[in-house]
Amino acid sequence: MRQHFPVKENLKPANCIRRGFTLFNSQIKCMKKSVPLGRAFPTRSLLKILTIMKLTIFIILLTALQVRAHEVKGQNISLNVKNTEIRKILKTIEREGNYRFLYNYDLKGLKSKVDFSASNLSISTALDQLFTGNGLTYKLVNKNLVAVISTNAEENREVRITGKITGAENEPLAGVSIQEKGTSNGTTTNNNGEFSLTVGDNATIIISTIGFETQEVAIAGRTVVDVKMVPAVKQIDQVVVIGYGTASKRDLTGSIVKVAGKDVADKPNTNPIASLQGKVAGLSVVNSGTPGQAPDIRIRGTVSIGQVHPLYVVDGIFNDNIDYLNPNDIESIEILKDPSSLAIFGVKGATGVIAITTKKAKAGQVTVNFNTSWGTKKLVDKIKLANAEQFAMLFAEERAFDGITAPYDYTGLTANTDWIDAVTRTGNFNNNNLSISGSTDKNRFNLGLGYLSDEGIIKHERLKKMQLSFTDEFKVSKAIKVGIVLNSSRQENPYDATSVLDDARKVMPQVSAGTKQFYVKNPYGTDSLNMNLYSLLDVGLQNSGVVNPLLRVENEWNKVKSIEFRNVGSIYAEVGFLKYFTFRSTFYADISNLNKRQYTPLYYGYNPKTDQPQLYSQTTRVQEDDQTWRKYQQDHVLTFKKAFGEHSVTATGGFTTYYYGNFNRTGKVSQDIGPAGVPIPNDERFWYMSNGFEDPSTTSSTSSQSEYTTVSYLARALYSYRNTYFLNASFRNDASSRIPEKNRNQKFWAIGAAWDISKENFMQGQHIFNFVKLKGSVGVLGNQTASRLDGTPLNYPFYPNLTSGSNAVFGTNVYTAATEDYLANPDLKWETVSAYEIGVELNAFQNKLHFEANYFNRKTNDLMTYVDRSSIGLKNKLENGGSIRNWGEEISATWTENFSSDLRLEVSGNITFLNNKVLSLSKDLPTGYLFRSFQNNGSAESRTQVGHPIGSFYGYVVEGVYQSYADILSSPNASAVGAYGPGDLKFADINGPDGKGPDGKITADDRTFIGNPTPDFSYGTSINLTWKGFNLGIDMIGVYGNEVFRTWGSLESPFQRVNYPLEKLDRWHGEGTSNWTPILGQGHRFNYNGSTYNIEDGSYFRLRNIQLGYNFSKNMLSKLRVQNLRLFVNVQNLKTWKHNLGYTPEFGGDATAFGYDNAGGAIPVVSTIGLNITF
Secondary structure, three states: OOOOOOOOOOOOOOHHHHHHHHHHEOEEEEEOOOOOOOOOOOOOOOHHHHHHHHHHHHHHHHHHEEEEEHHOOOOOOOEEEEEEEEEHHHHHHHHHHHHHHHHOOOHHHHHHHEEEEEEEEOOHHHHHHHHHHEEEEEEEEOOOEEEEEEEHHHHEEEEEEEEEEEOOOOOOOOOOEEEEEEOOEEEEEEOOOOOEEEEOOOEEEEEEEEEEEEEEEEOOOOOOOOOOOOOOOOHOOOEEOOOOEEEEHHHHEEEEEEEEOHHHHOOOOOHHHHHHOOOOOOOEOOOOOOOOOOOOOEOOOOOOOOOOOOOEOOOOOEOOOOOOOOOHHEEEEEEOOHHHHHHHHHHHHHOEEEEEEEEEOOOOOOOEEEEEEEEEEOOOOOEEEHHHHHHHHHHHHHHOOOOOOOOOOOHHHHOOOOOOHHHHHOOEEEEEEEEEEEEEOOOOEEEEEEEEEEEOOOOOOOEEEEEEEEEEEEOOOOOOEEEEEEEEEEEOOOOOOOOOHHHHHHHHOOOOOOEEEEEEOOOOOOOOEEEEEEEOOOOOOOOOOOOOOOHHHHHHHOOOEEEEEEEEEEEEEEEEEOEEEEEEEEEEEEEEOOOOOOOEEOEEEEEEEOOEEEEOOOOOEEEEEEEEEEEEEEEEEEEEEEEEOEEEEEEEEEEEEEEEEEEEEEEEEEEOOOOOOOOOOHHHHHHHOOOOEEEEHHHEEEEEEEEEEEEEEEEEEEEOOOEEEEEEEEEEEEEEEOOOHHOEEEEEEEEEEEEEEEHHHHOOOOEEEEEEEEEEEEEEEEOOOOOOOOEEEEEOOOOOEEEEEEEEEEEEEEEEEEOOOOOOOOOOEEEEEEEEEEEEEEOOOOOOOOEEEEEEEEEEOEEEEEOOOOOOOOOEEEEEEEEEEEEEEEEEEEEEEEOOOOEEEEEEEEEEEEEEEEEOOOOOOOOOOOOEOOOOOOOOOEEEOOOOOOEEEEEEEEEEEOOOOHHHHOOOOOOOOOOOOOOOEEEEEOOOOOOOOOOEOOOOOHEEEOOOOOOOEEEEEEEEEEEOEEEEEEEEEEEEOEEEEOOOOOOOOOOOOOEEEHHHOOOOOOOOOOOOOOOOOOHHHHHOOEOOOEEOOOEEEEEEEEEEEOOOOHHHHHHOOOEEEEEEEEEEEEEHHHHOHHHOOOOEEEOOOOOEEOOOOOOOEEEEEEEEEOO
């Protein structure tokens, strides 16, 4: 196509720079000759590129300052050339004189080769002779500027434009589509975001790329078009990860939610998913206050009695946790929820998928980023316990009810300790990250380094982590690229303080939390020395598991070395061929090792009653645990993508394998306690199994390992017609080594459809809806799970473990034998989930409103159940039996209001209604149901039974408190439960042995379902306000309708004397004093049965996160050679409104037992300040 620049008579020479014409004179060059895209940026080292960039900028600035228009005297031309392009002849004339020529480089006549001879000719005579017969003419703009044009009018109506496309942060964007509107004429930007295209002089170009708003730009006579793209605010235009590829959300039929990495990077959470709490409909996140502990995460309910947590896919590799990942390295997180999104993941897809993409280098940029945050953690919502005076009063009353009137001897017990304060502190949080990225046309790399120090609220609890990430992609040619991804971490795990809060609340406040100095014998030598000792407990009152937590923590916290190394990486090669095909092969590896060495030292405490020191820990021990995980994966995926007129197809097929191996070794050894024995030294150099001080007879060791492999074939097709009608289909065949050959291959599939109603003619002309899509999907998903009911994995479900202790008789001889743990089952297969979803997604009111609503239904079939039949004398079984249904609705909406260019408000919210019901269970279960029991000989029970939600709480219904013996006589007899009297809980008569209603007696048959740990609904809302450089974000979350089972303060062991919860001040201590809190007394075991007295409302509303930040203006930063600078303050978990007595209303667990408050799990308020700077 030929091009021509229209020329105006009043054109000034300086316009050459602004309008992008090719213009030369003998002194300066406004623009170099155009270089074809693809050869403009040869491969060079990064340093050389930077040098050239700096020189180029200098030359441009110098040129811009020196360009000026001036007149010159006439120039006569003398020249003699043979077979030379006219364009080169013009350049020669420019070099030898003062004339400058303005022309379109693509004019055909300029490329004509001629013989030209001139001797002292005027410029007009020379040009007439030169252009004759070559389709060119000229126009003298002024005395030294000549515009060369074509004699073909059509060619003059075309113009060649150039430009650069950049992103929101001025980064060059590669692969952006540039198309002349109404034609098929187009091109794409190169690695530096640059393009060139010949279009009509009055054309409009359409600029589009995934992840940004499409723009239309009128040329209007311009030849240089630089455009800054705006990130897509319409969620329908987002690019999302769909498993083995990416796609525009507009083209999909399922439910995928995308969260930008920047939304989790500046939050004080080591696990990035913890920051998503309340942000995604259908995603349940129950956090923990323990540093490094993963949250309990479930997507669309509890789908199994085994595996319920989602699959993580990080840059393509399958994983069950992401402990190694640095939140600052994350580009985006996608939550995949529906059948059409999950079927491609086969036996691991039923529980949902969280796909994480890490950062890659931006095109054409060299960027250095440093960010840091520092803050504090404080305990809030502390549980309320009796102080010393209240304890003494309540204990005296309890003794009086037991007939003991003599006052208790508190000799040596004179403190008034708040034991929760004694074991907690203000912890520090510090996170530092440095990243460097850069790219050329051929190569892109990104390097990230991170260091995290996260102190818990328990004394000496601290997680330390160092992380490294590296990605590099090299473009071998236009069609071939190879790359590597690596994430490595070294993690020092914190001292295990899980039980410290529970231990602390048990200790009576009269025990001192301070130390006293004693002169004692050195437990490691023969000398004596002064030592500061912590108090022991009054063993006459508190024993059997009640301990001084400070005594243990202060003497043992630094005697544990737990270090984990993890390396997760991949290498890949991708080949594009035949224009529409792409083949990608990737090899992944995830190798980690956790080594934990724990030393038990010798240390003293003092008896508070006698004020004498005692050797509390009397034997030194060493335990070492070494665990290794190896995971290998390979994916080979072929993708075909083509548009056929109004039809568009993206088809994917692949082959993948996955290997998992876990290898564990544990050893224990104690010191020689014989006459010649000496302790194992308190020196970490000796904290090994063979240390020279061990007693070989105490040495014990165990080991275990498990391995499995899956081999899979997969396929997916995405089809659209007129970008209005969409069809998605996916299929996967998984073969697993853990399943018997009969069912080794299982097939999973899904199909989805969507209709963009807003494209229909009948929607045109209305001004409310900008986009409306109806969608639905149906499919069968897989869940790879096998475990005992308590969650203990069965690594080889088809091959039962062997248990010893049996005998076999052969003739007259009896031999020791081993038997299978359960009957081998040749018919085993993985659980399947039949799921469907229907929904609507829309934008309205000029795209200010985005709304999405979905109804989902999931039925899990063939529950893999471990059937314990020992109670009826039969062999245990592992079999498929039973089903569970999860169903509900998800609604999410976002309103965006741009009041001005400086003021923007975004309000978003989501709510999830969730229902769960057990439809059937294995017919071989002796009881007909599954149960888990805890505390006080199993008084706290979770039951999974047909017709009820999974893991429901089970126990007695409390009607009140017996006020008198007359009240007892007028109530159903409860003696079958235990001895009882006035002040004890009154249980309701629910059922008799026949299950047909009250029978006038209180027995175990009256136990019933008393609570559901699954909320009726959960919700979250966010408010984000931006004004100039300031931005304010507020996140709020909540749940409603679930129950919490509180075990502390109500189901204590009969052998433990513990401190009283403050609510015991409202106890029954005489007729009419209380009708809920029973009489005090460990002897009243009647009240220690699980009942509604233990059940509390788990509903809550939390001010989850508040962040205020400021982004400094780019004009100011440019003087400092800084791209971006941001300061922010953040407060997390500022306030929780709740109804239960515990630290928090949220408690995780496993599939069949969750929602238990065991006096732990405190969630701190975290306050941080941060800095983010980019060069």
